[in-house]
Amino acid sequence: MARKTVEGSFAVAEAVKNCEPDVAACYPITPSTHVAEELASFYANGEIKAYIATEAELSSMSACIGASAAGSRTVTVTSSQGMALMHEAVYNAAGMRLPIVMIVGNRSLSAPLNIWNDWQDSVTERDSGWIQIYCENGQEATDAVPQAFKIAEAVSLPVMVCFDGFYITHAVEPIDVPSLEEVKKFLPPFRPAVKLDPKNPMSMGEYAFPAHYQLFRDDLQKDMVASEKKVKEIHDEYAKMFGRSYGSGVLEEYRSQDAESVLVSMGSVCGNAKEAVDQLRAKGEKVGLVRLRLLRPFPYAAVAKALEGKKIVGVFEKSYSLGALPPLYGEVLAAAADLKSRPVISSFVGGLGGKDVTVGNVLELYGKMKQGKKLVEWV
Amino acid sequence: MAEYEPLFSAGHTACAGCPMPVIFRHILDITGPDVVVVNATSCSEIISSAYPRTAWRVPYVHSLFENTPAVASGVANALRAQGNDHTKVIIFAGDGSTYDIGFGALSGMLERNEDVLYVCYDNEAYMNTGVQRSGATPFGARTTTSPVGRVHHGKEIFKKPIVDIVAAHKIPYAASASIGYHADLAAKVRKALPMKGSRFIDVLSPCVPGWGIDSAITIELAKMAVDCGIWKLVEYENGNFKLNLKPGQRRPVKDYLSKQARFKHLTEQDVAKIQAQVDEEWKKY
Amino acid sequence: MLLPIAKPGTSRENKTGSWRSQRPETDTKKCVKCGMCELFCPEPCITGVEMGKKPQERSFPKTDYDYCKGCGVCANVCPVKCIKMVPEEK
Known part of the structure; x- marks a missing residue:
């Protein structure tokens, strides 16, 4: 190597x-x-x-x-x-x-x-x-x-x-x-x-x-x-x-096990999201990140398990389904459907066409998630 | 002697009288079993390879309608990469995929001079989907998308000169043939097969429902098309053009046109126009 | 795993002879064993002429009615017109 x-x-x-x-x-x-x-x-x-x-x-x-x-x-x-x-x-x-x-x-x-x-x-x-x-x-x-x-x-x-x-x-x-x-x-x-x-x-x-x-x-x-x-x-x-691993191979839970508020996303933006999590954790906020590695097949059970017991979930994606809910959001909703206590799940879409998504933007997301359900809010 | 087992089997579901299976069988008789056939979506695919059966006794792959030259490029490159320098790769495709929807992929394959023999069985329209006009449909022919109406009467433009276009890619071999002249077709396949690089043969293949003809006369018509000069047997070998057959006395095109329902609407003047066009072309030779 | 594949030559399970409305019958008194019918049979369901042999060593064509669709190409290409298309209905 x-x-x-x-x-x-x-x-x-x-x-x-x-x-x-x-x-x-x-x-x-x-x-x-x-x-x-x-x-x-x-x-x-x-x-x-x-x-x-x-x-x-x-x-x-x-x-x-x-x-x-x-x-x-x-x-x-x-x-x-x-x-x-x-x-x-x-x-x-x-x-x-x-x-x-x-x-x-x-x-x-x-x-x-x-x-x-x-x-x-x-x-x-x-x-x-x-x-x-x-x-x-x-x-x-x-x-x-x-x-x-x-x-x-x-x-x-x-x-x-x-x-x-x-x-x-x-x-x-x-x-x-x-x-x-x-x-x-x-x-x-x-x-x-x-x-x-x-x-x-x-x-x-x-x-x-x-x-x-x-x-x-x-x-x-x-x-x-x-x-x-x-x-x-x-x-x-x-x-x-x-000697290198990426969560379970289907998703990675970053400081999310004991979190109350969790962001779900994929790809490079998760680098910034991890930085945002670290900053919020330093302030004592119980936040975490679930980074999906596998979109297909969609790991419904693994996602459900990762979201179990969470109060607040936000899904951030750089994808869109015109005329419908964003695809990743739809999958996360489905995954969480059978949880005993379902978290409030918000949808955020952004970064389309290269629009920058900064650590600051992700920090804002965690703030917005706490205010109640957001449906397809643009970042 | 063991019973002759053709590499394209009976039990295929081509229309009665369709000469396309004859073209395949004659060509595979020459290639033998050390060949991979790549087939475009077409009548030939539907009639030969409906799951769970197949008429092919050689390795065969069908992918899509317009991508056959690219699939064959992949097969040829894979075989060579595996160290196999003997197995021939042959495409069987109709005129729809060759002249029209797969034309970009064909040009790409020819430009790369992939080691593939491309055989177009040319029945001069989209027959699989019920006789719609293609770039290979001849002037005057009625199809469901070049219908005979009050204002427009069949296809109003001439057939794409595919062999000339293919030959312009400077590949080693490009030819036209007709199943009515089977010895000429066989000679061309024998010549093209051992060559390296892209080779192309466009074979006239009369269609019973598409042309509106009796199932018994498909081979006869394939011969007549040549005898009246509407279909020429030509080849470009390393760029050198050759006319393979010059009829001593060309039959009138009327003999050929009058046997087919797709030309039934043509007036005396229309037929005269087609005859004049054929006569004009033959002045070159 | 289900693959969209098939074993070679399995189309022979399709007995396309059931499509036929007329059958070719060869008059062996007139047949010259040229093999044109075999050469151009679209199925192919005509065999046995063995065109590779000298004309005097060849056999008469045999039609496999399991596959013959009754197209009439054989009768049409026959140079001595010894094949007759006979209606199937009785």
Whole structure:
């Protein structure tokens, strides 16, 4: 393991390379461009066997589908409009049960056009059948990569590693990048049960009539729900081997066990939230943070447990569902629905299109939560 | 001798008389089993691979309608990355995905010169969804989205010259063929198959319901299209153009058009216009 | 785990011969064993001519009525017109 002071994108790209994918298929898009560029450099140096410079993101995901069906470990990188353009193939990859890993530098969706961070791109794809891991910093994103491949290949489901555009993709931090040899010990070679093989000529991507289609979707749902356990297991295994852990692997409880007032959020903003918690704790306020790491499958039981006995809960998210309650808020409400004494749960949305969310903003949130239920208050 | 087992099996659910399965079978007879087929959403996908059955005896993958060239790029790159330099990758796609919705992905694949043989079975409209016009629908043809009305009479623009467009990408091989001239098709597949890089063959495949024809005459019409000069057998081999067949005496296009309900509405003048257009094109050769 | 996959050649479980409203019948007195019917049969359900052999060593075409949809392509491409399409109804 080598500690480097590098941009998040570079560390993540190196982690991808050390997972030895056969094929990377990418189309550059801000703010995840540096990951794609770095993978192209690895290819140029012979460290990745194939790099397909596609003509559009839809083709990146499609090339991953082909490569994965052919039995290769495969990866793509995207953000924002790129993911929106991929949409059809994103669903298709999950339905075909292909363990593709997608690195997502989270960014807003147009219009208006905006290149900065929020989570609307990957949150919009939450129903697609992809496991989604949201990372707080460059180190976590780097560590999530080998875990993502291992999870994907263990449960035959694709995985997104989501990290905030610019805040993490472009932030230079000291990061420990697991080496090729270390990753080899953690991540076994990809050996799919079925692949495109002339010696065993199966047909993949079949068409399904009404008698079968729903059976496939039901099976996918059950396996998605069951994958939460695997996400935890593999996180724990990684933690044991590399000495770094992120809560339980599905969520992290930061000074929240004895808290009365808890904020729930994801991603890089949790760095500021932790600072706010520390400041309030120093003043004697019983506050804490629950940082979700896994948005899909949604860890309902773990969230319920983390919120048990709390009086006040606020959900802060950089995502929105126009015409409805914000997605993360809706999930937290559902998770808390069966608690014996339900906390007052407020919804806050902010940071859209890169609008800065400071420690001061988070401190204000804790103040507002105490005043009673807030519904979709903008930050 | 063991019973011949085609690599595209009976029991597929193509319409009676559809020549598309004949195209697949003839091509797979040449490739043999060391091949991966990548299929676009199309009639061919629906009739061949409805769960839990399949007509394919070779490894086969279908993903979506417009992304087949990219999927095949992924397959080809994966096989080569795995050290497999022998298994051929073949696309079977219809004209809808080739000429229209997958055209960007096709161009990308050709620009990268991916090691893929692309076969378009060209039935000149979106037949799978009930005969809507495509970029491959010829001038004058009636489809459900180029209907014959009081003002407009069938498709009013000419077919996209796909082979020329594909060849302009400077790939090693691009050709047109017709299932009515099976030996020419076989020769082209034999020539293209061992080449490295992108190869493309557009094969005319008459459609029983889409063209409004008797199921018995699909092969006959595929031949007649060539004999009247409406469909040319050509190839670009490393950029060098060749006309593969020049009919000594071209049959009148009327013979071909009059057998098809999609051209039933054409007036004498319309037919004369199409004939004149074909005559004009043949002046080049 | 349920995968949308299938085993090779399983389409043969679909007996598409049930679609047929007319059946091809070959007059072996006229048949020259050229193999055109076999070559262009869309299913394929015509076999046995063995076109790889010399004409005198070939056999007459055999039609597998389990799969024949009765399209009539064989009758149409036959150069000596020895295949007749006969209605299925009695």
